[in-house]
Amino acid sequence: MPLTRDLKVGVQLHCLAVKTGFDVYVYVGNSLISLYSRCEDLDSSYNVFDKISVRNAMTWTAMIASFAQHWEIEMCLEIYHRMRCSALKLNDYTLTSLFSACTGTGILGHGKNAHGQTIRIGLVKEGHVCLSLMFQHGVQPVMDHYSCIVYLLGRCGLLGEALEFIQKMPISPNAVIWGSLLSSSRLHENVCIGVHAADNLLLLEPDCTTTFLQLENLYASAGCWDKARL
Numbered sequence: 250m251p252l253t254r255d256l257k258v259g260v261q262l263h264c265l266a267v268k269t270g271f272d273v274y275v276y277v278g279n280s281l282i283s284l285y286s287r288c289e290d291l292d293s294s295y296n297v298f299d300k301i302s303v304r305n306a307m308t309w310t311a312m313i314a315s316f317a318q319h320w321e322i323e324m325c326l327e328i329y330h331r332m333r334c335s336a337l338k339l340n341d342y343t344l345t346s347l348f349s350a351c352t353g354t355g356i357l358g359h360g361k362n363a364h365g366q367t368i369r370i371g372l373v374k375e376g377h378v379c380l381s382l383m384f385q386h387g388v389q390p391v392m393d394h395y396s397c398i399v400y401l402l403g404r405c406g407l408l409g410e411a412l413e414f415i416q417k418m419p420i421s422p423n424a425v426i427w428g429s430l431l432s433s434s435r436l437h438e439n440v441c442i443g444v445h446a447a448d449n450l451l452l453l454e455p456d457c458t459t460t461f462l463q464l465e466n467l468y469a470s471a472g473c474w475d476k477a478r479l
Contacts, residue, residue, distance in 0.1 A: 256288040263297075275303060279311050286315035295324075309335070310343040317350035325350040326375060341388045347379050348397045373401045396426050403433025408442045424453045431460070435467040443467045 263281055266272040272281075278301040285294035298304075298312045309332040316325035329347055332339065376398045383390045395418050402411035411430055415422050427450040434443030447464045454460065 256285075256290060259284045259288060273302075275301060275305050275308060279305075279307050282308070282311040282315060286311075286318060289319070291315060291319055291321065304335075304337075306337045306340055306343065309337065310340065310346060313343060313350070314346040317346050320350075322350055329375075339382055339386055341383075344379050344383055344386075344388060345394075348376065348394055373398070373405055373407070376401050392420065392423055392425070395420070395422070396429060399426050400429045400433075403430055404436075406433075406437045408434060408437060408439050412442055412445070422449070424450055424457075427453065428460070428463075431463050431467070435463055435470060438467070438471045440467060440471045440473060 259281075262284075263272070266277050266281070271277050278297055281297045282294050285291070285297065294315050295312065298308065301308055309328065312328050313325055313332070316322075316328065325347070329343075332343070380390055380394060380398060383394065395414075398414055399411050399422075402408070402414060408430070411433065415426060415430065427446045431443055431446040431450060434440070434446055443464070444467075447460055447467075450457070450460050
């Protein structure tokens with residue numbers, strides 16, 4: 250009900266903006282994009298975006314964020330690539346929204362089919378590009394951004410690449426990153442990397458029972474029953 254009520258009010262405000270001529274202002278358009286997105290009406294959100302003749306960085310970012318919030322990863326990446334081809338510069342919020350799309354999209358939960366795997370690997374590449382762009386635009390990546398890359402690599406089964414990425418990080422990995430690598434190792438039954446991740450995780454959180462449980466499940470999934478019982 251609240252979303253329905255808010256959408257009705259939003260449509261009324263949109264009609265008022267059109268009647269008064271304020272819909273031509275880019276800041277009004279940006280607000281309408283966000284409004285329709287929050288009301289889960291992506292078609293209207295995109296229609297507003299499509300009709301804005303002069304877009305600023307926030308217009309593109311608002312549209313990217315809208316698709317990212319609703320896991321519309323292909324449209325999110327399409328808008329992102331179109332923005333990169335424009336004369337506008339990416340900003341911190343744009344890049345953060347793209348990272349959010351890469352890690353939050355439901356496609357990562359799909360099975361190991363060819364289509365899903367191709368998209369997941371594509372997201373890894375986009376994540377790397379996004380990280381590179383951050384440095385180029387003077388935006389300092391934070392731990393969450395590095396964690397995104399590790400998560401994506403791990404979900405794709407690229408565990409060696411994930412470990413190498415962690416080792417080359419300019420900042421010390423935290424428990425979330427090692428935990429992500431451990432979970433991916435269990436998913437893909439890679440005992441060697443999983444044990445390495447667990448050892449580093451236990452150095453940071455020595456009393457974490459969840460780590461021991463994940464390690465036990467890893468050994469069990471790989472058929473190492475003697476080690477699983479230890």
